[in-house]
Amino acid sequence: MMRTGLSALWSHWRRNPLQLFTLVAGLALATALWSGVQAVNAEARASYDAAAATLGDGQYDQLLPERGDLIAQKTFIALRRAGWLVGPVVEGRIGAPDNRVRLVGLDPLTTPSGLGPLGDAATTGLPDYLEQLPVYANAATAAKLEGLLNTPVVIDADIAPDTAITDISVAQRLLGMDVQLSRLIVAPVQPIGRPPLAEIAPDLIRRPAQGGGDVGRLTDSFHLNLTAFGLLSFAVGIFIVHGAIGLVFEQRRGMVRTLRALGMPLNRLIVLMAAELLALALLGGVVGVLLGYLIAASLLPDVAATIEGLYGAQVSGTLQLRPAWWLSGLAISVLGTGLAAAGALVGIARMPLLASAKPRAxxxxxxxxxxxxxxxxxxxxxxxxxxxxxxxxxxxxxxxxxxxxxxxxxxxxxxxxxxxxxxxxxxxxxxxxxxxxxxxxxxxxxxxxxxxxxxxxxxxxxxxxxxxxxxxxxxxFLDQRLASELYVTTESAAQTAAFEAFVADPARETLPLLSVDTTLADLPAELYGARIGATYRENWVLLAQAPDVWTRVAEQQALIVNEQLARRAGLWVGDDLTIGTGLALPIAGIVGDYGNPIGQAIVAEPLFRDLYPEVEALSFGVRSETPQALRESLIEEFGLPAQNITDQAQIxxxxxxxxxxxxxxxxxxxxxxxxxxxxxxxxxxxxxxxxxxxxxxxxxxxxxxxxxxxxxxxxxxxxxxxxxxxxxxxxxxxxxxxxxxxxxxxxxxxxxxxxxxxxxxxxxxxxxxxxxxxxxxxxxxxxxxxxxxxxxxxxxxxx
Amino acid sequence: MNVKILITFLLLPVCAVAQGFAGLGTQAEGFAMPAPAPQFDFPADHGAHPDYRIEWWYLTANMTGPDGTPYGLQWTLFRSALAPETTEGWDSPQIWFGHAAVTTPEAHFATERYARGGIGQAGVQADPFTAWIDEWQLAGTGIDRLRLTASGPDFAYDVALEAQGPLVFHGDGGYSVKSAQGQASYYYSQPFFELAGTITLPTGKVDVTGTAWLDREWSSQPLAADQTGWDWFSLSFDTGNKLMGFRLRQSDGSYYTSGTWITPDGHTTALPDGSFDAEPLATTAVAGRDIPTRWRVQVPSRDVDTIVEAVNPQSWMDLSVPYWEGPVRMVGGASGVGYLEMTGYE
Amino acid sequence: MLLSVKALAKSYPGADGPVPVLRHVDLAMQAGETLALTGESGSGKSTILHLVGGLDTADSGEILLDGHDMTRLDDKGRAAMRRDAVGIVFQQFNLIPSLDVAANIAFQARLAGRYDPHATQDLAEALGLTAQMAKYPEQLSGGQQQRVAIARALAVRPRIILADEPTGNLDETTAEDVLDQMLALVAGTGAALMMVTHSRGLAARMERQVHLRQGTLE
Incomplete structure (x- = not known):
């Protein structure tokens, strides 16, 4: 009976191949757009998650040598024994010159967990790990490493392209860096009562975490776009499928009636039709996933370029067929079909045996x-x-x-x-x-x-x-925030003073980037000290402001907060905000601060220096009419390394x-x-x-x-x-x-x-x-x- | 005497063998095993024994603040060896773990550290005695006069310890049997420390005085496979007597017990299986499970029958291997203080 | 002479080559004349109607309707003839489902630019449709639908009305009523009526009957 029923149902498709095509094509398109976008999203996320995880960049503060690129291992031990919870990183390149792989060595016992595969090794399977000391890399990188290593290579698709991660002992040996380290990752939670860094390791500088920074948030927005698109595309596709299924079911009302009149139980008929739809959904899903793969593969280079722009050369331009992804593609196809067909099936189930079989389409x-x-x-x-x-x-x-x-x-x-x-x-x-x-x-x-x-x-x-x-x-926003022609990073307080003296010129504004992490209105926030001058007055666009806003800020009688802080704390222009130790100042302006997740308040530089005398500015914006000349003189006369100077136009x-x-x-x-x-x-x-x-x-x-x-x-x-x-x-x-x-x-x-x-x-x-x-x-x-x-x-x- | 951690560490290499990783099985064979009638060699034996698989330096203290508030602290340095050898550099098979905690009647702070041997980040040196991991340190000229420091994200302590009595040896002169099948460890203690120093809490610094108890234990296979958890007591009676007693819970519901009765002058009597008894009277919901925090402890041969209660029932060590450990006090039948550790409550 | 059909032939493509439907048909009608086309199923009687009405094209032969040779007209010319000179009443689906009765009746007349509201109103009254003017075809009975089709055909004041089994879907009593009304109204306008039917009774009510057998008139 099943067979007869199936062949009767199938005969409809044989006679209406166009409808069959519409249904499968609709499903395939819906699945393709959805899974294509998902693939792009997943690949991009995986790429920069891997990049961030491998580097420790983004997530964690880091300690870097002020000079050179090596840190003595004994400095690491000295820091640990002083209560600085830092994890060592050894980094270098191995392999043929045209086929280099970045090798990163970590210590799973001191690396913050979640930092790549080693971060979790401390809690799971440490003995296995220490016994084997494997190298982790994605499949493409593993192929490049063939024959270079005598340790096992574990394929891990989540590792950034052209990067291999391994134990610090292996990395030191392979890179010839005995008792040397490249940098240290600072754990986010530290014990109380540590001495300052300068007492233990004066030759190291601390680079703050970049995670949650402007670009990170930007990519989130980017992915939100893509996801919204994927969802809407899927909705569009499901409308097509719904239409096709509705039509088919309408046209088959007569057949359903006849089949039932001839003795086919309704339940079995419904099951048959559901099975038929499931088969079609899977067919559409498979085609859709393949199409989605094509879409993703053709879009990915652009997305990869985007992400590469944001994160440097850390992005894979090739697509991996992740099982989770194609399974979800099939699932969404089946789910969508179910969604689209539910009404039609219910209609069939409720249809009286002797109802009119006339199509109502x-x-x-x-x-x-x-x-x-x-x-x-x-x-x-x-x-x-x-x-x-x-x-x-x-x-x-x-x-x-x-x-x-x-x-x-x-x-x-x-x-x-x-x-x-x-x-x-x-x-x-x-x-x-x-x-x-x-x-x-x-x-x-x-x-x-x-x-x-x-x-x-x-x-x-x-x-x-x-x-x-x-x-x-x-x-x-970039015009406002990147108003300075040059951005200069100094490496120590002494250098800062020398630098300020060197560039001092009444016609030239030098804008130190002074900031401290603090809590404002019970929210984690950053407090900035601004050297208020023409740059702030002319370039900064405020969302809301009181009269004479910059003058009042300069006179230390008011402050400016960013929109995030204002919205989260429920404050607006005219409200008071308490900073530092009980000093309350009225908010004179709200600044739009796009791409930044954290609240900010801006006060005048002298006030900031009173509140936080220990904070030194190590970054400066410099206004100059002749940025190239200034840059050259900073390098040649002042002796600043070229990489410490960034050209605003480039950024x-x-x-x-x-x-x-x-x-x-x-x-x-x-x-x-x-x-x-x-x-x-x-x-x-x-x-x-x-x-x-x-x-x-x-x-x-x-x-x-x-x-x-x-x-x-x-x-x-x-x-x-x-x-x-x-x-x-x-x-x-x-x-x-x-x-x-x-x-x-x-x-x-x-x-x-x-x-x-x-x-x-x-x-x-x-x-x-x-x-x-x-x-x-x-x-x-x-x-x-x-x-x-x-x-x-x-x-x-x-x- | 941290059994859960012990089990975890010891089982890991076993799992590795079961998974067929070459070499580990034979290396496990290569570890030294405790033998009866030990001859200790001090101060060398205060140091590490890398040819044994597991070892610890374990200090607990009952303290009071200026206002009489009871406090507890714990400091433990564990050594776990993947192979019975020690080498310089990152390749050393010796792994170190540190746990530190402070307990107040209202709060419990705990934190942990990991380190690899061979690079100087952690270790134990016998003479002059120094046991350290990162900035945590238990050190002094000898084992009798020590200074202990440790810190975590929200607490720290810095206390001086001075022994008022001799070392005591558990079991048969320091050979402590842990199961009916004969698993054993070397086990001795210094239970007579007087303590003075400061603890730092989020609310500020507190000057404290009190008593402390140091356990030293090492072994290669101290537990039987069917032992699922452990209730361990170190009690100091106001009479000056001290009691170490533990109950090893077995998967069939029975127990293996052992203990040591210590007189004020350091004279010890081993309490064989069954002559020490601890019975849970009440439990507290801790970290999603029920943990006994009120006990009846009995040593019939010494006329001991006392009710022991946690100072802070929420003394949960929420670390990578979680367990309960905190100060206790006697609230009936006798008076005194002590420490309780409970593991294996899932 | 209103209509003159000469040597008309038509075949349809079939599985084994063309199937001749009309082999050789000669036929003539005077203005105002009524004619019944009878014959077996497949004898080609509807085809004659379609060719005369410019709904289909002949293979050969000549159809002179009101002076226009239908066989020489292109699509556009035939459409103009259908619009201006012919009224049609078919067995089913005569009406435009999206328009109401009033609009259906007026449709062809307005296409032909010959719409007369009063005449239309009179027609509707004569056919008993005044209560149905705002309804849509699907809301009407079969008899009412055919009456609307008749009203529409007459409203354009055609030279000839082509009716193909106009009462084929109706019960006997209704069929009689509809036919009576149609004949009466056609007589009043002076249009010729060519009706295809397989019913001898209906055919007998026409002034002349021709019988078709295997594509030729007997």
Whole structure:
């Protein structure tokens, strides 16, 4: 019986290969976009997690030699015996000159846990580890190490490219660095009562942790973009699948009735159909994962370049097929199919045995169903509104996004219906009237594809608005923060004094970077001492400010806080903030501080030096009209190493190039999602074409040419796409607002100002129209060439 | 006498053998084994014995502040050997672990350190006596006069110790049997330290005085495989008598007990299996498990029948190998103070 | 002469080459005349109707309708003829589902630029459709749908009305009513009526009957 049932079900697909293709292709596209984006995300994250973990950069403070690149092992022991919890790192390159591998040696017993595979070795399997002393590397690196080592190589995909990690003893031996170390990692938690570093190891300097810095947060934003895109793309794909499944189930109502009438139990039928869908979902999933792999592989070089820009040469440009990733791709395909098919299966389960088997796919959905849909969508939008007003937390932010998008998508068909009804009333020409009425009649069949288009366009508008706003804001922020032409790092207090004397010039501003980690308003924060001059007064853009803000700060009567601190502590201009030991100053300004997770307060330099006399500035911004000349004299006359001087233009150009990369990726995804939506329209039109003959045949018989009907089909697609585009604009802007003003605030603590890009939106709308025209061309041409005999078949079964 | 840690450290190489890693099995064979009727050689035996697999220097102290508040401190240096040898450099098979804790009636602070032997980060030198890991140190001219320092993220201590009595030897002259199958260790103590110094807490420094108890123990295989946990008591009665007693819990629900009765002048009597008894009376929810924090301790041969209660029931050592260890006081049947360690409560 | 069909031939592609449906048909109709086309299933009677109405193209032969040779017209010309000169009533799916009854009735007349609201109103009244004007086709009974189709065909004031089994989907009583109304109204407009039917009873009500057998008139 199973076999008979299956062959009956399967016969439908044999007779409707287009539907089968639509279903599988829809699933494959949804899975592909989702898993492609996930792969890119996962690969990028893995890359810089590995990089950060390997280096200890980012996460931890480090001790580096002030001169040279070696630290005596006895200095490490002296620091440990003085209560400094530091972990040794040995680092060097091995292998052939053109194929070098960075070898990093760590001590698992003193390395902070979580720092690569060795960080965990102390608590798990230490004896095995010490017995074997393996080298950890990813597969590509392991291949390069072939024959170089006599220790076992353990493949670990999480290790940064071209990097091998091993025990410190192995690394010292391989690198010929007996009793020598490269640097020390400072554990984040230290015992109380340690002597200062200068007493134990005066020749070491401490480099603060860079984790959570500007760029780190930036990449988080970048990934948030990608993830949002992935989700929306998936939603678009699921709309297609839902449409295809709904159609198939409608068309098979007759078959279901017959099968049941012939004695097939309903339960078994449902199981059969579910199994059939599962098989299709897996098929679509496999194809989708393969496509996703292609998408990811083609996008990854750009993403890798982006990340490389942010993190230096630590990124793998090649994609690994991680099982977790392709399994999740299959899972999401099955899950999506289940989601899309649940309603249809329930419908079949509830269908009375003797119900009409007439397909309803293009039946006019006037009345209850449409009202219910409108009410549901309004309810969702109301929830979205409530969440926007009252909700808190990142989950709420995504909940808001979900409610907004689904609510808006559901509202689209009723809105379009009203608009078309209005157009029909206004039309005077009979062809136009018929056109509008017929378009309206088409809505139920096209609404899923249109919803997909709506979501795709809204996602494009939303995400590109976010990215562009981000770029504008950040460019401005860079101008403000990187106002100095040169950035100079000194290495000791003595050098600092000499440097300040050397560059002293009334016409030149030297801006020390004085900061201390502290607690402000019960939140971890940084306090900065600023040498207030023209640079601050002219370049800094404040989000809110009191009169004479810089003068009052300079006179030590006020301070400035960043937006993060202001928002988290619930403070604003005019409120008092206590710094240091009980000194309360009013807030005179709020500064936008994009990409920084931590709160900051800025006071005048003299006040800072009073409060923290022990803090020395080791970094300076120097304003200069002739930065190149100054740089040369600093190197040659003052004797500062060249790597201690950074050219501001370089940093800025570099940061901006990172954004360009981000744009490349975003633009590529834009095109892909729109293509998916266009595909949805194409498939819907193609499916509808055969079912629409009874609607079109009378109009043709009464005197409209097939050519004219074909033209009108094309116009119809354009009109619907244009109307959808109109609806997508406010939705996309709302989406951008949620991303910028809600999700971003919840995720990172700062709100990005939103900029509008009307030209971009217009381009996008044109693009959508072109996509609609392309999607409608083939069905329209087919209609224009339908043989009259096919049209005539509508009127009678007999010739 | 930190059994859980001991089990963990000892089982690791066994697992390695089970997983078939070459060499470890034969190396395990190569470790020296404790033998009855030991002849100790001091001060050399205060130092490390790298040819034994496991060893520790374990100090606990009951203290009071100026206002009579009871405090406890613990300091332990463990040595675990992967092979019965010692070499210079990172390759040394000797691994060192340190645990330090301070207990107040309201709070318990604990922290740990790791180090590899052979590079000078940790070790023990017999004469002049110095046991150290990082900046933690137990050192003095001899084992009778010591200074102990340690610090963690939220506490520190710096105390001087002066012995008021002789070393005492457990079991058969320092040969302490740990199971009916004959697993054993070398085990002696200095239970007569008087202590004075300061402890630093988040609330500030506190001057303290009190008594301390140092355990020295080393072995290569002191436990049987079916022993799952351990309740260990070191008690100092106000009469001047002292009692060391432990109960090794076996997986079948039975116990193996052992102990030493110590008179004020340092005279010892071994308490064979069954002649020391400790019975839990009440438990406290600690770190998601129930831990007995009120005990009835009995030594019938000495007319001892006392109720022992934790000073701070939450004395949980939340370290990579977690266990309970903290000061106790007698609240019935006798008076005095002591230390309790409990392991293997999952 | 309103309609003159000469040597009309038409075949449809089949599995084993073209299947001839009409072999050689000659036929003529005067203005205002009513004619019944009868024949077996597949005899080609609907095809004659389609070719005359410009709905399909002949393989050979000549169809002169109101002075226009339908076989020489292109798609656009045939559409214009359908719009201006022909009214059609088919067995099913006559109506445009997206338009209400009023719009359906007016549709062809407005396409032809010949819309007269009063005449349309009169037609609707005559056919008993006034209460249904705001309804959509799917809300009507079969008989009502056919009445709407008849009203639409008449509203354009065509030269000829082509009806293909117009009552084929209706029960006997309704069929009689619909036919009566149609004949009465057609008579009033002066249009010719060519009706395909397999019912001898219906055919008998036409002024002339021709019988088709294997693609030729008997």
């Amino acid at each position: 293009w039946a006019t959905a006037r009345g209850t169903a449409r009202r219910l849909q409108a009410m549901g969508s309004l309810a969702l939008l109301a929830v979205a509104g409530l969440l926007a007003l009252a909700g808190e937390g990142l989950i709420m932010g995504f909940g808001l996004l979900g409610c907004l998008l689904i609510g808006a998508a559901l509202l689209l068909p009723p809105v379009l219906d009203r608009v078309l009804a209005g157009a029909q009333r206004l039309a005077t020409n009979v062809t136009a009237q018929w056109f509008w009425a017929d378009t309206r009649q088409q809505l139920p069949g096209l609404s899923l594809a249109l919803m997909a288009l709506l979501l795709a366009m809204a996602a494009n508008i939303g995400v590109s608005t976010m990215v562009s706003s981000f770029r504008l804001t950040f460019t401005g 800025k150009a570099f940061s901006l190039s990172v954004f360009e990369r981000t744009f490349t990726v975003t633009a590529a995804l834009n095109v892909l999602t729109l293509a998916v939506a266009a595909f949805a329209i194409f498939m819907s039109l193609l499916t509808l074409a055969t079912m629409r003959l009874p609607q079109l045949a009378p109009a043709w018989a009464l005197g409209l040419t097939r050519r004219r009907l074909g033209q009108l089909e094309l116009v119809r697609a354009v009109v619907l796409a244009a109307l959808t585009a109109l609806c997508a604009l406010p939705l996309g802007l709302a989406l951008a607002w949620v991303l910028l003003a809600v999700v971003n605030v919840e995720a990172f603590g700062w709100r990005l100002p939103m900029f509008l890009f009307p030209l971009d939106y217009l381009t996008l709308a044109l693009f959508a129209l072109v996509a609609a025209v392309i999607a409608a061309t083939l069905p329209a041409r087919r209609l224009a060439r339908t043989p009259p005999s096919d049209l005539l078949k509508v009127f009678a079964n007999e010739r």
